Amino acid sequence: MNELVIISGKGGTGKSSIAASFASMAKNKVIADCDVDAPDLHLLLRPEVEKEEDFHGGWIARIDAQKCTQCGECTQLCRFQAISGSYEIDESRCEGCGVCAEFCPCMAIEMERKITARKYISKTTYGPFVHGRLAFAEGNSGKLVSAIKEDARRIAKENGYPLIIIDGSPGIGCPVIASLAGSKAALCVTEPTVAGLHDLKRIFELTRHFRINTLACVNKYDVSEEITAVIEQFCKGHDITMVGTIPYDPDTVKAQINAMSVVEYSRGRASREIRNIWDRVSELM
Amino acid sequence: MNISVASGKGGTGKTTIALALATLLSQRGIHAAILDCDVEEPNVNLFLKADIHSVDTVYTPVPSVDEARCNGCGKCEQMCRFSAIVIVGGKPLVLPDMCHSCGGCYRVCPEKAIQEIPKEIGGIEEGLKGNLHYAGGRLRIGEPMAAPLIKEVKQYACDADVRVIDCPPGTSCSAIESVRGSDYVILIAEPTPFGLNDLQIIVGMLRQIEVGFGVVINKSDIGDDRVYRYCREEAVAVLASIPYSPESASEYASGFYHEAFIERFSAEFYSIITSVFSGKLKGVCRNE
Ligand code: SF4
Ligand code: SF4
Numbered sequence: 154m155n156e157l158v159i160i161s162g163k164g165g166t167g168k169s170s171i172a173a174s175f176a177s178m179a180k181n182k183v184i185a186d187c188d189v190d191a192p193d194l195h196l197l198l199r200p201e202v203e204k205e206e207d208f209h210g211g212w213i214a215r216i217d218a219q220k221c222t223q224c225g226e227c228t229q230l231c232r233f234q235a236i237s238g239s240y241e242i243d244e245s246r247c248e249g250c251g252v253c254a255e256f257c258p259c260m261a262i263e264m265e266r267k268i269t270a271r272k273y274i275s276k277t278t279y280g281p282f283v284h285g286r287l288a289f290a291e292g293n294s295g296k297l298v299s300a301i302k303e304d305a306r307r308i309a310k311e312n313g314y315p316l317i318i319i320d321g322s323p324g325i326g327c328p329v330i331a332s333l334a335g336s337k338a339a340l341c342v343t344e345p346t347v348a349g350l351h352d353l354k355r356i357f358e359l360t361r362h363f364r365i366n367t368l369a370c371v372n373k374y375d376v377s378e379e380i381t382a383v384i385e386q387f388c389k390g391h392d393i394t395m396v397g398t399i400p401y402d403p404d405t406v407k408a409q410i411n412a413m414s415v416v417e418y419s420r421g422r423a424s425r426e427i428r429n430i431w432d433r434v435s436e437l438m
Numbered sequence: 439m440n441i442s443v444a445s446g447k448g449g450t451g452k453t454t455i456a457l458a459l460a461t462l463l464s465q466r467g468i469h470a471a472i473l474d475c476d477v478e479e480p481n482v483n484l485f486l487k488a489d490i491h492s493v494d495t496v497y498t499p500v501p502s503v504d505e506a507r508c509n510g511c512g513k514c515e516q517m518c519r520f521s522a523i524v525i526v527g528g529k530p531l532v533l534p535d536m537c538h539s540c541g542g543c544y545r546v547c548p549e550k551a552i553q554e555i556p557k558e559i560g561g562i563e564e565g566l567k568g569n570l571h572y573a574g575g576r577l578r579i580g581e582p583m584a585a586p587l588i589k590e591v592k593q594y595a596c597d598a599d600v601r602v603i604d605c606p607p608g609t610s611c612s613a614i615e616s617v618r619g620s621d622y623v624i625l626i627a628e629p630t631p632f633g634l635n636d637l638q639i640i641v642g643m644l645r646q647i648e649v650g651f652g653v654v655i656n657k658s659d660i661g662d663d664r665v666y667r668y669c670r671e672e673a674v675a676v677l678a679s680i681p682y683s684p685e686s687a688s689e690y691a692s693g694f695y696h697e698a699f700i701e702r703f704s705a706e707f708y709s710i711i712t713s714v715f716s717g718k719l720k721g722v723c724r725n726e
Contacts, residue, residue: 164448190608191636250540324478327582347693377691
């Protein structure tokens with residue numbers, strides 16, 4: 154089974170628009186939105202939720218005020234400053250490590266499973282779609298990403314689909330690492346700016362670290378053809394396959410407003426190039 | 439005073455606006471600093487070009503097992519809720535990238551076989567551009583957890599009167615760590631369906647952790663009016679609307695930019711500064 158992870162390093166480069174376009178062109182695949190921090194793909198794929206469940210991404214400490222003698226041991230031990238002077242747990246700081254519960258001399262602290270997200274399996278006109286949404290102010294997104302990928306793999310296997318298209322998250326931290334884990338190919342969507350180039354270099358170090366075959370495309374290349382050329386040069390020198398350059402096209406936002414992928418919405422410049430890119434990517438996969 | 443600049447979605451112009459704001463404050467004689475807490479993809483100094491005078495390495499403690507003392511009891515594995523120390527072939531194996539540095543295994547080991555050793559998670563550079571202080575974190579590639587590094591970045595430039603914090607996009611632990619303790623958060627949003635969705639998520643996060651905020655709508659003419667409608671319905675303050683400008687886009691591309699941006703949109707920045715600082719900082723708002 155093939156997995157294509159679409160990542161970007163820098164945010165806002167058009168990753169999800171490209172993922173949705175691929176989803177509308179590829180046959181026999183599962184789509185997964187692993188950008189759980191800011192999931193947007195559902196806005197273009199118009200999913201019909203078939204199954205949803207709570208996702209327990211971690212633990213949280215609960216202090217039983219009846220048993221607590223306010224000895225102060227836990228506040229000393231907690232490395233995350235999650236226990237206040239009045240012996241209450243600050244949920245946004247608690248990492249769920251359980252150190253306080255283990256060492257409380259009065260056994261006044263218990264660890265509880267915490268619901269950190271909702272996970273969905275949906276039907277779309279493009280095929281099965283797995284996505285999730287973190288509860289407000291919840292971390293632990295890496296675990297949710299892994300769970301989404303697991304579901305996507307299971308569904309692909311059950312249906313005999315050879316491909317999973319994954320919308321990854323920006324950055325290089327835990328959700329991105331989880332999005333890439335076990336996948337063979339990543340398409341990095343970048344933009345021709347000094348920040349885009351800088352972030353591409355960092356994400357490339359990450360994909361190389363995990364030995365993932367890296368493809369790249371430049372979105373809005375006409376914002377700076379000069380930097381596009383620098384990016385192409387960088388890719389050549391680093392064994393990154395450049396699969397195309399997409400022009401700036403207001404149709405991309407119009408497609409979004411009409412809840413469609415750009416290749417469905419328009420036959421314009423961006424749409425045509427994304428089709429070419431998909432042809433190249435599917436040949437390489 | 440800490441002012442965070444954040445956004446639910448990446449690429450909305452967060453870094454630009456943070457830089458413009460910090461530069462403006464410093465030009466007006468305020469002792470200002472800019473902190474780059476987007477440690478996964480730090481971009482502030484690509485534009486600011488401050489002279490860096492020091493770089494510190496940041497570490498976090500992870501366990502190391504003395505096999506001679508270890509009796510293989512497995513208490514450390516039971517303690518660890520992150521599967522960062524697991525018994526393999528009767529002896530504990532540490533997976534440092536999974537470790538949250540809670541110290542649990544080290545404390546629980548009955549044989550005192552576990553020591554904590556430092557693991558490098560990234561670096562923090564510090565510099566100066568004119569009167570503006572700069573400190574920025576840079577996460578080591580392959581390191582999954584950014585929050586501990588962000589916590590450290592926030593220890594810098596504490597003597598500044600205003601610290602402008604460039605936050606990572608999104609609402610994950612690193613975004614929360616960045617905005618925590620801020621006096622105010624300026625959210626940057628684009629008026630598109632994606633922009634609206636991501637704005638709703640970050641507004642929910644900020645309300646939960648009870649930090650005050652307002653919204654700057656960037657590239658205000660590229661999409662539709664749903665973001666404006668949302669702000670009206672939810673009584674979210676719109677601090678300014680900055681239209682898309684092809685000149686700014688190409689200046690941004692080449693990295694020479696925020697000074698021209700400030701000039702082009704001086705009226706918008708004046709309105710942001712007035713709403714955020716009015717009455718709180720002397721001399722920042724022109725008519726005070
Ligand atoms: S310090 Fe905490 S997170 Fe790290 S290995 Fe030990 S118990 Fe696990
Ligand atoms: S708790 Fe200590 S003695 Fe027991 S397995 Fe872990 S390191 Fe070895």
